[in-house]
Amino acid sequence: MLDVCLLGTGGMMPLPYRWLTSLLLRCDGSNLLIDCGEGTQIALKEKAWSPKPIDTICFTHFHADHCSGLPGLLLTMGNAERTEPLTLVGPKGLERVVEALRTIAPELPFDLRYIELSGVRERIERKPYVIEAFRVNHRVTCYGYAISIPRKGRFDAARAKELGIPLQFWNRLQKGETIAVGAEGDDVGPGAVGTGIVARRRGKTDGGEKTDGGAHSGATAGHMIYTPDMVMGEARRGLKVTYVTDTRPVPIISEYAADADLFICEGMYGEPDKEAKAREHMHMTFVEAAKLAARAKPQPRQMWLTHYSPSLLHPEEFMGQVREIFPRAYPGKDAKTAELRFEDEE
Amino acid sequence: MLDVCLLGTGGMMPLPYRWLTSLLLRCDGSNLLIDCGEGTQIALKEKAWSPKPIDTICFTHFHADHCSGLPGLLLTMGNAERTEPLTLVGPKGLERVVEALRTIAPELPFDLRYIELSGVRERIERKPYVIEAFRVNHRVTCYGYAISIPRKGRFDAARAKELGIPLQFWNRLQKGETIAVGAEGDDVGPGAVGTGIVARRRGKTDGGEKTDGGAHSGATAGHMIYTPDMVMGEARRGLKVTYVTDTRPVPIISEYAADADLFICEGMYGEPDKEAKAREHMHMTFVEAAKLAARAKPQPRQMWLTHYSPSLLHPEEFMGQVREIFPRAYPGKDAKTAELRFEDEE
Numbered sequence: 085m086l087d088v089c090l091l092g093t094g095g096m097m098p099l100p101y102r103w104l105t106s107l108l109l110r111c112d113g114s115n116l117l118i119d120c121g122e123g124t125q126i127a128l129k130e131k132a133w134s135p136k137p138i139d140t141i142c143f144t145h146f147h148a149d150h151c152s153g154l155p156g157l158l159l160t161m162g163n164a165e166r167t168e169p170l171t172l173v174g175p176k177g178l179e180r181v182v183e184a185l186r187t188i189a190p191e192l193p194f195d196l197r198y199i200e201l202s203g204v205r206e207r208i209e210r211k212p213y214v215i216e217a218f219r220v221n222h223r224v225t226c227y228g229y230a231i232s233i234p235r236k237g238r239f240d241a242a243r244a245k246e247l248g249i250p251l252q253f254w255n256r257l258q259k260g261e262t263i264a265v266g267a268e269g270d271d272v273g274p275g276a277v278g279t280g281i282v283a284r285r286r287g288k289t290d291g292g293e294k295t296d297g298g299a300h301s302g303a304t305a306g307h308m309i310y311t312p313d314m315v316m317g318e319a320r321r322g323l324k325v326t327y328v329t330d331t332r333p334v335p336i337i338s339e340y341a342a343d344a345d346l347f348i349c350e351g352m353y354g355e356p357d358k359e360a361k362a363r364e365h366m367h368m369t370f371v372e373a374a375k376l377a378a379r380a381k382p383q384p385r386q387m388w389l390t391h392y393s394p395s396l397l398h399p400e401e402f403m404g405q406v407r408e409i410f411p412r413a414y415p416g417k418d419a420k421t422a423e424l425r426f427e428d429e430e
Numbered sequence: 431m432l433d434v435c436l437l438g439t440g441g442m443m444p445l446p447y448r449w450l451t452s453l454l455l456r457c458d459g460s461n462l463l464i465d466c467g468e469g470t471q472i473a474l475k476e477k478a479w480s481p482k483p484i485d486t487i488c489f490t491h492f493h494a495d496h497c498s499g500l501p502g503l504l505l506t507m508g509n510a511e512r513t514e515p516l517t518l519v520g521p522k523g524l525e526r527v528v529e530a531l532r533t534i535a536p537e538l539p540f541d542l543r544y545i546e547l548s549g550v551r552e553r554i555e556r557k558p559y560v561i562e563a564f565r566v567n568h569r570v571t572c573y574g575y576a577i578s579i580p581r582k583g584r585f586d587a588a589r590a591k592e593l594g595i596p597l598q599f600w601n602r603l604q605k606g607e608t609i610a611v612g613a614e615g616d617d618v619g620p621g622a623v624g625t626g627i628v629a630r631r632r633g634k635t636d637g638g639e640k641t642d643g644g645a646h647s648g649a650t651a652g653h654m655i656y657t658p659d660m661v662m663g664e665a666r667r668g669l670k671v672t673y674v675t676d677t678r679p680v681p682i683i684s685e686y687a688a689d690a691d692l693f694i695c696e697g698m699y700g701e702p703d704k705e706a707k708a709r710e711h712m713h714m715t716f717v718e719a720a721k722l723a724a725r726a727k728p729q730p731r732q733m734w735l736t737h738y739s740p741s742l743l744h745p746e747e748f749m750g751q752v753r754e755i756f757p758r759a760y761p762g763k764d765a766k767t768a769e770l771r772f773e774d775e776e
Contacts, residue, residue, distance in 0.1 A: 096505075096509065097471065097502065097505070097506045097509065098469070098471065098472050098502070099472065099475060100472055100475050100476045121502075122468055122469065122471070122472075122498075122499060122502040123444070123468065123469050123472060125443065125444065125468070126444050126445065126446055126468075126469060129445060129446050130446045146533075146534055147534065148501045148502055148505050148534040148535050149502070149505075151534055152468075152498070152499075152501050152502045152534060153468060153498075155494045155498050156443065156444070156467075156468040156494055156495070156498045159442075159443065159494050159495075160443045163442065163443065180533070181533050181534065184530040184531070184533040184534075185530070185531065185533065185534070187492075187526070187527055187530040187531070188492055188493065188494040188497055188498060188527065188530075188531070189494050
């Protein structure tokens, strides 16, 4: 399961009734935040969530409404006694910007680690998340993010039985572990074979082939090696959330919104006749955002709009035309949440 | 009249129900802000006030809860199309800190001017305000502020009549202007005499003395010079607000709180038994703050407590013992306002 919370929906400046746009993802006890404007830590507190389990913060770009809340959040994480390192992801210049902001938060009980993006497309694995960053088109360098939770294939118990794999190894194989068993039938431990992938490769290089019993012949004579692919089916559809803000509509957005469970997209202006203004300020109208969702192949399952202009008081008033273009579009609102579940997940 | 608004009352971190401690003063169309933590601009917006007329921002010190809201506020002031320069006052290092924060607000349509404090006591005139800064005792360099609105003496119309000062000059004399009149009775303009103070000094240096007509004999032969002191009484009691936060109790605080119309003072902890904790963190309990007010001579007219620990939920519960020490003590709360008026002001 992936918990999604749109902490705020405002652009430009925080308002008494609207926090700045920011997204929190929660999965397997590790939280990932995208953007952190002024007040984001308060929005988090309003949900009664601690900032302590935030392991990764991704920044789309360095305009203040997307990063001015960072020093306060870091201090609050420190006060919550976080000691594990925090990974920050963002455009080139990230370390310079964050270190400047840290002038007012110089002492923290945890380390900051920086991943600076420079390519048009980048891919980062931060378990349980796979983070894909893609460059969009704003006044300054700006990235969109597609965050995925991959899902392994199904465990094939019948096959495991057929191959004679001892029951006590099933759970470890499901977790992706490779198991080497000594000549006496003892598990010689993962140290003997390294990671699953390496073990399989070694097995092949060493001319290993399936025995009648179904186990790989190991690198060391007399050992049996059980690998996950022996009992796990093809990887299944995972979960994916795509987050895009502060950009003109560009095709790469549709590409990364494709097949997303949730596509969160900026809509600075509700009124379709504000397209000229959107163009001038390098933002989008609701209609432009909806067209991006409609063009994605396959289309995202739903879209939430966000990053409203302070002058846009009632986004829901402009949804009619949007839904003609992309029916599963909804106006984002502060603290809007979704619990995304894998297909057939309880 | 001096409008006072305690925009927030929190210490350490902003909370959903409590903004960070910050004070807004409004007088004669010019606003002065003390401290600007994360969310201060939202607190301002909640009052439906524009940040545009803020001409001066004073910082007590550079901990994030007192200055992290600055970049956002500056951008919002820019969006409100402020073009007049903004003066920032704060401890040494101010320009370095603010310029670092401005990494995310690099382009503003107005200039920033810096006044860095280094002395134990400093005095700055920023009309209509007189700003007195005094060093307190925190973990980092920290200043308290006493902000005064001076009040001129009363205009003595009988005396002006007696001195034969033409009626058309009365209003200008009341405003503090010095008026030079040529031999033909024409006002030769302020350019002829410079500022009032200089003119009077010049008059004296040049051996000027009162004529029978009552006007000073000017620097230039044949000119008459009318100065405000000829018709204005002694300066009257003005207005004064003293603001102190993030410090242990030190005598200089009572000194500057003396005779204040309003003394706003930190009380991080309500529980008197938290004095050891207050000492450790270089903060104060309510009782310690009350003692500072009680020791001031003359005592301030009232005191508001602020800068509460996030763990302090109901400050009003601890006011009993405080009022035994200083009866006119009140727990500050977000958006608490006062309209301070001069004595006998309508």
